[in-house]
Amino acid sequence: SQQGEEDPQALSIQEGENATMNCSYKTSINNLQWYRQNSGRGLVHLILIRSNEREKHSGRLRVTLDTSKKSSSLLITASRAADTASYFCATEGGGTSYGKLTFGQGTILTVHP
């Protein structure tokens, strides 16, 4: 069963604006990760937040995690045209799921110059 659902499916903004993407999941997790994928390419890891963490920052990225609501959000501040890509959340479960990621459907972000 699919673990992550992302919202919105597509987001179109102007350069300089902030972009917020949301992710919901169904079962308990060890950590949640966000990845970026440029068109037709591999995925690039952006940030990892552990289940006992609530917020994490990395440069222009801010990730929050609410385990009670089983949801996470990724905020990209002061977006740039180069941020145009698909963004995926991925959850790592516990037990036999250690090290295995289940990806959400992704959000397609378009940043217009």
Place this chain on the structure above:
Amino acid sequence: DAMVIQNPRYQVTQFGKPVTLSCSQTLNHNVMYWYQQKSSQAPKLLFHYYDKDFNNEADTPDNFQSRRPNTSFCFLDIRSPGLGDAAMYLCATSRDRSRPSSYEQYFGPGTRLTVT
């Protein structure tokens, strides 16, 4: 200084003709993964190796097999490709998996497979 390398980047094969995709890594990571990603969909884990220990996902078709002859290399074999197997195939590595290690995965650029 590429860390996860996939060859070829584009592969065209005929319906039913076996095909092998390759992945190599310079990170010396224990774990290697193969994902299938169809157009506009999420990557889906097919299987992974923890060192030489092979772990198949329950819903991975028997048509898909994998080999890991050494730490650096991993191969994806599709025995009889069907039209539905056309997809991007992504290889990834990570440092460990045996406990909640919270390590990220490093992905290669992918191989886009076309089945004619």
